[in-house]
Amino acid sequence: MKRIVFPEINHPYVQEAIKLAKQKFPDFEAIGADNLEHACAAVKAGVADSMIAGIDYTSRDVILAARDIIGIKNPRQLEKPTFSASFIFTKEDKATPLGQSVFILGDAAACKHPSFDQLYDITLQTYETATKYFKYLDNNSTDSALNNFLTPRIAMLSFSTLGSGGRDETISLSQAVVEKVRETHPEIIIDGEMQLDAAINPRVGEKKAPNSPVAGHANVLIVPDLNSGNILYKAMEQFGNFTA
Numbered sequence: 142m143k144r145i146v147f148p149e150i151n152h153p154y155v156q157e158a159i160k161l162a163k164q165k166f167p168d169f170e171a172i173g174a175d176n177l178e179h180a181c182a183a184v185k186a187g188v189a190d191s192m193i194a195g196i197d198y199t200s201r202d203v204i205l206a207a208r209d210i211i212g213i214k215n216p217r218q219l220e221k222p223t224f225s226a227s228f229i230f231t232k233e234d235k236a237t238p239l240g241q242s243v244f245i246l247g248d249a250a251a252c253k254h255p256s257f258d259q260l261y262d263i264t265l266q267t268y269e270t271a272t273k274y275f276k277y278l279d280n281n282s283t284d285s286a287l288n289n290f291l292t293p294r295i296a297m298l299s300f301s302t303l304g305s306g307g308r309d310e311t312i313s314l315s316q317a318v319v320e321k322v323r324e325t326h327p328e329i330i331i332d333g334e335m336q337l338d339a340a341i342n343p344r345v346g347e348k349k350a351p352n353s354p355v356a357g358h359a360n361v362l363i364v365p366d367l368n369s370g371n372i373l374y375k376a377m378e379q380f381g382n383f384t385a
Contacts (some may be wrong), residue, residue, distance in 0.1 A: 143166070143168065143169055143170070143190050143191075144170045144172055144188070144189045144190050144192075144245035145169070145170070145171060145172065145175070145183060145189060145190065145191050145192065145193055146171075146172040146174050146175075146180045146188070146189035146192045146193075147159070147171060147172070147173060147174065147180070147192070147193055147194070148174045148175070148177045148179065148192070148194050148198070149194060149196045149197050149198070150171065150172075150173035150174070150178040150304070151173070152196050152197070154196060155193075155196065159171045162382060167212050172188070172189050177194060177198050177203065177206045177315045178206055178210060179229060180192045180194060180206075181206045181207055181209075181210035181211050182203065182210055184211050184363070185211050185212070191305075192334070199368070200250060204224075204226065204250060204251055208224050208271055215268075217262070219258065219262075221265070222262075223252065223255075223258070223259045223262035224251050224252065225247055225248035225250075225251050225252050225259075225263040225264060225266050225267070226247065226248055226249060226250035226251045227245055227246065227247040227248070227261065227266065227267045227270040227271075227284055228245070228246045228247070228249055228250075228374060228385050229243070229244075229245055229270075229274060229385070230242075230243070230244045230245075230246060230377050230381075230383040230384065230385055231243050231383065231384050232381065232382055232383045232384065235348065237290060238284065238286040238287040238289075238290045239278060239287060239290060239291070242367050242383075243274075243275075243278070243291075243360060244341075244360055244361070244362055244383070245267055245270055245271040245274065245293075245360065245361045245362070245379070246267075246362045246364070246370065246374060246377075247263050247266065247267030247270070247361075247363055247364070247370075248263045248267070248363075248364070248367065248370055249367070249370030249371050249373065249374040250361075250370070250371070251367070252337065252366075252367060252368070253366065253367040253368075254366050255365075255366065257314055257317055257318065257321075260314060260315070260318050260365070261318050261321055261322065261365070263363060264295065264297070264318055264322055264331070264363050265322070265326070267295075267361055267363060268295060268361060269328060270295055271293040271360070271361045272293055273310065275291040275292070275293060276291075278291055278293050290360075291360075293330065293360065293361050294330045294331075294354070294355045294358055294359050294360055294361060295322075295329065295331040295332070295333075295355065295359065295361040295363060296331075296332060296333055296339075296340035296341075296355050296359035296361070296362055296363070297315035297316075297318060297319055297331070297333025297334050297335060297336045297363050297365075298315075298333070298334070298335060298336070298337055298340060298355075298362055298363060298364050298365065298369070298373075299311060299312055299315055299331070299333065299335060299336065299365060300336065301306065301336065302334065302335050302336045302339045302349045302350055302356075303333075303334065303335065303349075303350050303353070304330075304334075305349070306334075310335050311334075311365040311366070314333070314365065315333050315334035315363075315365060316333070316334060318363075319331055319334075324362075326382065329354065330354050330355060332350070332353045332354060332355035333355075333363075335350065335353075335355070335356065335359070336349070337362075337373075338360040339356050339357070340356065340362065341354065341357065341358075341359055341362075342357055343357035343358065344357070346358070
C-alpha cells in the first residue's frame with residue numbers, strides 16, 4: 142500500500158485527484174495533515190511514503206519544508222549536501238512505443254548556480270528519478286522497443302554542442318560532469334554539453350553530434366542553472382503542451 146499525505150486534503154481539486162487515483166490504484170491511501178510541516182513530519186516518521194502539496198502553498202514553501210524537515214540524502218557525506226528537484230513531463234505521442242513523449246528535467250526549482258559537485262549530484266539524482274519512473278512505466282515489459290525508449294539517456298544542456306560554442310565556464314562544467322559520471326557510473330548513458338535540438342531531435346542530433354550515444358534521443362535533460370531550468374520548464378508547458 143502506498144500512503145500519500147496531503148496538507149491541502151480538503152481542497153476540492155485534491156479530493157477529485159484522490160478519487161481518480163483510487164480508481165487506478167486501489168491500494169492507494171490518502172492521509173490528511175493540518176499543515177505543510179506536519180505533512181513533512183509524517184513522511185520523515187514513515188507514516189506516509191510521500192507528500193503532494195502546492196495548491197495553496199508556494200513552491201518555495203514546499204521545497205524549504207521538505208529540505209528542513211524530511212532532509213536531504215547525502216551519500217557522499219558532503220558538508221553541504223545538494224538539494225535538487227526533478228520534473229516529469231509527458232505528452233500524448235502515438236508515434237512512440239509508450240504512446241506518449243516523456244522527459245525528465247533537473248534541476249528547475251532548487252539550485253540557482255550549481256557548482257561542479259552540485260551539478261554532478263543533480264545529474265545523479267535526476268537519473269535516479271528517471272530510472273524509477275521509467276521502471277514504473279515499463280512494468281516488466283518484454284517489448285524491446287519500449288525497453289529502449291525507457292532507457293535513461295542524459296543530455297547536459299547548453300547553448301553549445303560538444304565544444305561548438307567555444308570557451309565558457311558552463312561548457313567546461315558540463316563536460317567535467319560528463320567525464321566524472323562516466324568514470325564513477327559507467328552504466329549511465331550521458332553526453333554533453335549539448336543544445337536542446339541536438340539532444341532530442343534525431344535529425345539535428347545526427348548532424349551536430351553523429352557519434353554521440355545520446356544526441357537525438359535524450360530523455361533526461363540536465364540544465365546548467367536555475368534560470369535556464371525554470372525557463373525550459375515553462376516553455377515545455379506553455380509552448381510544448383507538456384504536462385508537468
